Amino acid sequence: MAEKIAVLGAGSWGSTLANMLVENGHDVKLWARNQAQVDQLNKEHINPEYMKNLVYSDKLVATTDMVAAVKGADVILIVIPTKGLRQVAGKLNTIIAELGQRPLIIHATKGLEQNTYKRPSQMIEEEIAPENRASIVVLSGPSHAEDVAIKDMTAVTAASADLAAAERVQRLFSNSYFRVYTNDDVIGAEFGAALKNIIAIGAGALQGLGYHDNARAALITRGLAEIRRLGVAFGANPMTFIGLSGVGDLVVTATSKNSRNWRAGYQLGQGQNLADVVANMGMVIEGVYTTKAAYELSRKRQVKMPITEALYDVLYNGKSIKTAIDQLMDRDLTSENE
Numbered sequence: 001m002a003e004k005i006a007v008l009g010a011g012s013w014g015s016t017l018a019n020m021l022v023e024n025g026h027d028v029k030l031w032a033r034n035q036a037q038v039d040q041l042n043k044e045h046i047n048p049e050y051m052k053n054l055v056y057s058d059k060l061v062a063t064t065d066m067v068a069a070v071k072g073a074d075v076i077l078i079v080i081p082t083k084g085l086r087q088v089a090g091k092l093n094t095i096i097a098e099l100g101q102r103p104l105i106i107h108a109t110k111g112l113e114q115n116t117y118k119r120p121s122q123m124i125e126e127e128i129a130p131e132n133r134a135s136i137v138v139l140s141g142p143s144h145a146e147d148v149a150i151k152d153m154t155a156v157t158a159a160s161a162d163l164a165a166a167e168r169v170q171r172l173f174s175n176s177y178f179r180v181y182t183n184d185d186v187i188g189a190e191f192g193a194a195l196k197n198i199i200a201i202g203a204g205a206l207q208g209l210g211y212h213d214n215a216r217a218a219l220i221t222r223g224l225a226e227i228r229r230l231g232v233a234f235g236a237n238p239m240t241f242i243g244l245s246g247v248g249d250l251v252v253t254a255t256s257k258n259s260r261n262w263r264a265g266y267q268l269g270q271g272q273n274l275a276d277v278v279a280n281m282g283m284v285i286e287g288v289y290t291t292k293a294a295y296e297l298s299r300k301r302q303v304k305m306p307i308t309e310a311l312y313d314v315l316y317n318g319k320s321i322k323t324a325i326d327q328l329m330d331r332d333l334t335s336e337n338e
C-alpha cells in the first residue's frame, strides 16, 4: 500500500532512501535545509555533492519547508547526522503538534550524542512528545548508499519494541534488491550501528599504514567483542551483534572504500591530519565523534574497550597510530572471552 512519507535529511543516505521509497510506489517529500540543493533535486534530479552518479526519480519532491514536507505524512524518516538530530527532532515535534499529526517515526542515524551518550532513538523520544508520534523504528545494517543507488543486493534490519511497526517498515522499504528483516532489540541495533564506525576508522588506518588481511580480521573480530561488551552493559541482546546491525554493518564499513569512516582512517594512516580529513570528506564521518562518546561512556561504565581507547588517543591526544597499535599488541595476554 502506498504511504505518504517525509524524509528529513538529503545527504547521501537520506536522498538515496527517499528515491528508493518513490520507486517502491510511495508519495515522498524530501526535506533539506539548502535551497540550491533542493532546486537541483527538483529541476535536474541530481544531488552531486552527495551522490555523484545517481539520477533521482522525477516523482521525488524536495523542499526546504519542513511544514510542507511533513503535512499529511503518515511516516517520517529521519536521516540527519547525530550532531543535528536533536535539533531537527525538536523542530519536527513543534510542526507535527501544530498539524495535529501522529506519524510513525523511523530513523537511520548511526552515532551517540556528545556528552549525554544518548542513542538516536533516545534523543527522538526526548524531543518528540509521545502524543505527537506513533512508534519509533530504527533502520540499520550494512547499507552503503552507493550500493543501494545502483540497486545492488542489500539486507538491513528494522528494529523496534513495537513489532507491528517494524513489520510496517519492512513492507515499506523491501523490494527485489533491498530486503528488510525485523528485530525487537533497539539498544543492540543502535549500539552496533554507532560503534562499528570506530572500528572502521581503525581498519582504514591499518590499511593506510600497510597492514594486511590478518590485521584487519583481528581488528574486526576484537572490535566486535568490545562493541558487544558495551551494548550488553546497557541491556542489548548479545545475539544482535552477530546480526545485520552488528557484524553485518561492521564488515561492510570496515572493508569498503565507499565507507566515509574507512576512508577517513585510511587517510590518517597515510599521514594526513584529522582536521584536513574531516574538512575534505564533504560528508559526515560519524566515527570521529562516536569515538569520543564511546570512550567516555566506556570509562564511566567501566567496560573495557581497548581499541576505542587507542583510537581516542590517536584522534584526540595526538598519539601516533603506530604507537597506538604497538601498545595494543603489547598489553597483557588474556582470554578471548573476557
Ligand SMILES: NC(=O)C1=CN([C@@H]2O[C@H](COP(=O)(O)OP(=O)(O)OC[C@H]3O[C@@H](n4cnc5c(N)ncnc54)[C@H](O)[C@@H]3O)[C@@H](O)[C@H]2O)C=CC1
Residues within 6 Å of the ligand: 009, 010, 011, 012, 013, 014, 032, 033, 050, 079, 080, 081, 082, 083, 084, 085, 087, 088, 108, 109, 110, 111, 143, 144, 145, 146, 282, 283, 284, 286
Ligand atoms: N551514507 C550512507 O551510506 C549511510 C549513512 N548512514 C547514517 O545516516 C546518517 C546521515 O548520513 P549521510 O546521509 O551519509 O550524511 P551526509 O553527510 O551525506 O549528509 C547529511 C545531510 O544532513 C544535513 N544536515 C546535517 N545537519 C543538519 C541539521 N542540523 N539540520 C538539517 N540538516 C542537517 C546535511 O546538510 C546533509 O544534507 C549518519 O548518521 C550516517 O551514519 C546510515 C547508513 C548508510
Ligand SMILES: O=C(CO)COP(=O)(O)O
Residues within 6 Å of the ligand: 110, 141, 142, 143, 144, 145, 197, 200, 249, 252, 253, 258, 259, 260, 261, 262, 284, 285, 286
Ligand atoms: O553505515 C554505513 C553503511 O552501513 C555507512 O558508513 P560510512 O558512514 O562509514 O560511509
